[in-house]
Amino acid sequence: MFSVANEEFSVVTSSSWFRCGNLCKLVLLEISRLLNTGLDMESLSICVRLCEQGINPEALSAVIKELRKASETLKVSENCTN
Structure with missing residues (x-):
């Protein structure tokens, strides 16, 4: 846990995504953007929650790809038929 401007933020681990403050979520979104993942906040949130539930992150990445x-x-194929 760390604090910034008198707010506490949890590191994103087992079910802490919901306790994680907006700053933490924005940092994760920025990291995601820098890595060119193409994930928006909702998709990133879903991925984090799946990982918290025990889904293998590498397998999740492969499925997304x-x-x-x-x-x-x-x-x-739709463009070819039109």
């Missing part, structure tokens, strides 16, 4: 590929393939 596959879903993006499938989505892109679907968009391309």
